[in-house]
Amino acid sequence: MPLFAYKGRNVRGELMEGVLEAADSGAVADQLFGTGVTPLVIAPTKRSASNAGAGQSWWTSLTEKSVTPMDVQLFSRQMHTLLKAGVPIMRGLAGLQESAISPAFGRILKDLRDSLDSGRELSAAMRRHPDIFSNFYLSMVRVGEMTGRLEDVFLRLFDHLEFDRDMRDRVKTALRYPGFVVAAMVMAMAIVNIFVIPQFTKVFASFHAQLPLMTRILIGFSDFTVAWWPVMLVLSIGSMLAARSWVQTVAGRYSWDRNKLRLPIAGKIILKGTMARFARSFALSSKSGVPIVQALTVVSQTVDNAYLAARIEQMRDGVERGETILRTGTTAGVFTPVVLQMIAVGEETGSLDDLMDEIALMYEREVDYELRTLSSQIEPILITFLGFMVLVLALGIFLPIWDLGKAALHP
Structure with missing residues (x-):
């Protein structure tokens, strides 16, 4: 996505820029x-959002290990322990x-300290490193700053990052065997097309x-692929x-995020994980104790x-007009009837926060089940x-x- 340089003032009237x-x-x-920053100037720029790597030689920048998700996960756990x-x-930073084991992440922490020294909030300091801290991470830290429960937020972030890493590992494990099988079949098709079938052409031509x-x-x-592969490669790239450029636009991102929820197998996993x-x-x-309208505004950035996010903002607008969470959630069209029933009970009893925790647990259990059965869904x-590929190979080779015997008897 493009970069924008900004200048603004925080709630204390201090000038902020980045x-x-x-x-x-x-x-x-x-x-x-x-x-909490009121923008004064926002302009496109090409300079990096972070100068954490300034002063390094090009060889050090090239060979140094980059910051990994595990570094961020460990940082979240350590911050929870220190703040608690x-x-x-x-002093904790x-x-x-x-x-810090990673020199690159050590420079990130130094930049966070410098930003805090200059009067920035932690979420604003982290926002200078969008390639390290995701929008979800930043929004959750902002929630912790607003509520005064930053240590709980870092624990939630650690659990989320661990769950996300476990989910990615399960998906990779489930896709490894199908990937090898498909790659072997494609390789077999290429070998048959390039080496086997042309021999049949010569034999039949002699008869x-x-x-x-x-x-x-x-x-x-096969002939088309061999003759036009440069054009096909250029068109593919x-x-x-x-x-990629289209997805980075506002309309493209909205359309892509909506359509990926409709994917046959991955769509429901993405939806349930996001709603959790x-x-x-x-x-x-x-x-x-954050007001519901303000909470929905911040929470919409965490999904x-x-x-x-647009559906949650639609819920926020409905709450501002005086509607209930149940009514706005029904209009949004992203919750299941069971979840809507739990929201109704939470509003009636005044324990919506506890019911939301139960909803999150329910979605997480469903995501865990979907991941455990992912292999059986792909099979x-x-x-x-594979049956279609084998049919094509059988008809093309056998x-x-x-017909070879018939051609030999009736040349």
């Missing part, structure tokens, strides 16, 4: 208002910087006979770059999905695909063998 990454200037303004023990945040239709189709596809984030952060805000699709 660089943020966002889809457009309006998104930058929303981020600044969410962190009553250690001042500046100084200790983490000295003990002045015509190859079967499926074999001719495979040969034609151009299509990927165009799609929403429920967790909303419960935390509600328990801390990391433009389509669902029917894989078997169908039909010429069956």
